[in-house]
Amino acid sequence: xxxxxxxxxxxxxxxxxxxxxxxxxxxxxxxxxxxxxxxxxxxxxxxxxxxxxxxxxxxxxxxxxxxxxxxxxxxxxxxxxxxxxxxxxxxxxxxxxxxxxxxxxxxxxxxxxxxxxxxxxxxxxxxxxxxxxxxxxxxxxxxxxxxxxxxxxxxxxxxxxxxxxxxxxxxxxxxxxxxxxxxxxxxxxxxxxxxxxxxxxxxxxxxxxxxxxxxxxxxxxxxxxxxxxxxxxxxxxxxxxxxxxxxxxxxxxxxxxxxxxxxxxxxxxxxxxxxxxxxxxxxxxxxxxxxxxxxxxxxxxxxx
Numbered sequence: 039x040x041x042x043x044x045x046x047x048x049x050x051x052x053x054x055x056x057x058x059x060x061x062x063x064x065x066x067x068x069x070x071x072x073x074x075x076x077x078x079x080x081x082x083x084x085x086x087x088x089x090x091x092x093x094x095x096x097x098x099x100x101x102x103x104x105x106x107x108x109x110x111x112x113x114x115x116x117x118x119x120x121x122x123x124x125x126x127x128x129x130x131x132x133x134x135x136x137x138x139x140x141x142x143x144x145x146x147x148x149x150x151x152x153x154x155x156x157x158x159x160x161x162x163x164x165x166x167x168x169x170x171x172x173x174x175x176x177x178x179x180x181x182x183x184x185x186x187x188x189x190x191x192x193x194x195x196x197x198x199x200x201x202x203x204x205x206x207x208x209x210x211x212x213x214x215x216x217x218x219x220x221x222x223x224x225x226x227x228x229x230x231x232x233x234x235x236x237x238x239x240x241x242x243x244x245x246x247x248x249x250x251x252x253x254x255x256x257x258x259x260x261x262x263x264x265x266x267x268x269x270x271x272x273x274x275x276x277x278x279x280x281x282x283x284x285x286x287x288x289x290x291x292x293x294x295x296x297x298x299x300x301x302x303x304x305x306x307x308x309x310x311x312x313x314x315x316x317x318x319x320x321x322x323x324x325x326x327x328x329x330x331x332x333x334x335x336x337x338x339x340x341x342x
Contacts, residue, residue: 052104060235092133098246123173131184140187140245147194152302198231222267222289226305227259230326257307260323
């Protein structure tokens with residue numbers, strides 16, 4: 039007697055980004071079909087297109103990783119940032135709620151101003167100080183108010199073997215320069231896009247299987263906090279251990295690195311509610327970095 043496998047379909051948005059790419063590499067389990075339309079195939083800033091897409095299939099969950107993430111450019115491209123980061127989540131929340139579909143939405147540490155001490159709990163008051171942060175905070179509110187079956191998942195300092203990110207930038211610059219200068223007065227939690235994707239899968243499947251899954255806001259980052267400078271030092275050490283070029287790293291203050299947007303001095307996020315609600319315990323960022331460097335460079339040489 040053969041066992042009947044129940045097929046569930048999940049819609050992933052933002053599939054071309056770091057997290058979206060990793061989501062498509064994840065195992066969702068037996069009987070789960072993942073749909074990840076390109077931006078050209080589905081423009082989520084088009085309300086009618088969102089309505090058609092959500093109504094097209096009986097999705098068990100929708101995971102939205104799409105975002106306008108050019109933090110500095112957003113200061114002069116305000117409308118585009120708000121369309122993708124605030125209006126699009128509002129459309130998704132409204133349409134998924136209509137269909138009774140849970141919505142898992144990825145957000146950011148930039149909803150905080152970075153002036154706090156210690157790790158921000160999920161219920162800390164938001165106070166964005168940039169267009170990017172404000173638009174993402176608005177997107178969170180749209181999801182919370184638009185669909186009762188939601189999980190807003192904030193993350194920070196996302197890195198992976200894909201697209202542009204801090205790890206790849208440090209490796210590229212170390213091949214071009216004899217010294218790196220990196221800010222040492224901004225603190226946060228590096229996050230593997232692969233680890234975040236695995237957590238999003240677990241959350242989405244919980245919502246797909248359990249009508250009483252706990253709606254709310256959660257933080258998902260790798261365990262431990264560091265500075266950008268110390269992160270760069272760890273990347274260079276990891277590169278050296280794998281036989282790649284490694285150069286010295288010099289710490290500098292944020293004031294020496296001028297950008298249109300002031301980055302949060304503190305981006306630490308507490309993952310306590312993620313663990314209590316879903317049983318997910320993030321691993322240390324150092325272990326996640328090793329996996330990324332293994333993919334980008336190769337395994338480290340074994341110690342004699």
